[in-house]
Amino acid sequence: MPTVSMTVNGQAVTGEVEGRTLLVQFLREQLSLTGTHVGCDTSQCGACVVHVDGESVKSCSMLALQADGAEVTTIEGLASNGSLHPMQEAFREHHGLQCGFCTPGMVMSAVDLLKKNPNPDEGEIREWLEGNICRCTGYHNIVKAIQSAAASMRG
């Protein structure tokens, strides 16, 4: 079986995978990083969003071998020294989740947005979340959380 190596949340990892092994399967099943969820498995819902070389992607629609040599960040890699990332803190503070299933993908997607656009308006946030589906919140508190995180991250 092919061997894949990548850096996940700052740690070098190597594993044996099949050609068809998806990145999300490698993360969840071999690395036990189950914070990344599989929702639709068709690249619609965004529950599986992780960062590959700094860009948000849907890990259910990428082969593990496509990420060979890449820097991958999952939801588990956001908090540091026991403190939540400002985006995670903002989702908690503003009740940007209910069941929580979409939340890891929402947070990873939102972090990528602020990297590209540190001061998005409401419309830009809603447009960016096109690829992340939430069936509980109606998005209002998610948008509020992202606005609040943007303000706190700008300082």
Next chain:
Amino acid sequence: MYDFNHHRPGSVAEAASALAGASDGKLLAGGMTLIATLKQRLASPSDLIDLGAIAELKGIKEDGGALVIGAMTTHATVANDATVKAKIPALAALAEGIGDAQVRNCGTIGGSIANNDPAADYPAAVVGLGATVHTDKRQIAADDFFTGMFETALDEGEIITAVSFPIPEKAGYAKFANPASRYAIVGVMAASGPAGTRVAVTGAGPSVFRIGDAEAALGSGFSADAVSGVTVGADGLNADMHASADYRAHLVSVMLRRAVESAS
């Protein structure tokens, strides 16, 4: 998804030889269509040749009055590139409207046009701007490239390396997007420049097509008024759960006017 042998060549030449050596090989670009297709077992290639590590296929440069975009350049890169925004803003806007942010971070121009989905955006840009498709073997004019639904002029084993877009004087793109997928129910690119005055429609028919009447009308004055009477017949247009052929024909006229109005 059935398993396959995965190859990750570092050059186009290595990719071509891996493809030639496979019993039933397929090229993997961004994977935004192919991986979903494999999951549904609609394709089961023996070998997948992943083009993701080939640096020579990525990037955008201006060259002699044209923008040359590497086949493995992502939609997000095209959408955010300063040169594309300055020289062909309609192309940047088209790329920005594909799928969602994560799809744009993976999907590529080469993968999109090789697949030639009837509802994809890029075929309208390639034909509407009179681009040239570069492969590892030859150059193919836009008008000869798209030959039918999911069909192109590419030969077996031929690899797209880049697409060059002549910089137009004016170009605009408007689409009526499927609200779920953001695919084009109808998308129209209208442009005038070194490639002539061209109008290309995606989403409406089995494959991208031009509207001669609109091009003639715009040739004598590039304005929305000039094309206000242009219509296309519903015969042969796509009809599905999203839109009937009659509705698509109507949308062609509306998107044509919007494309011309937005042109810059």
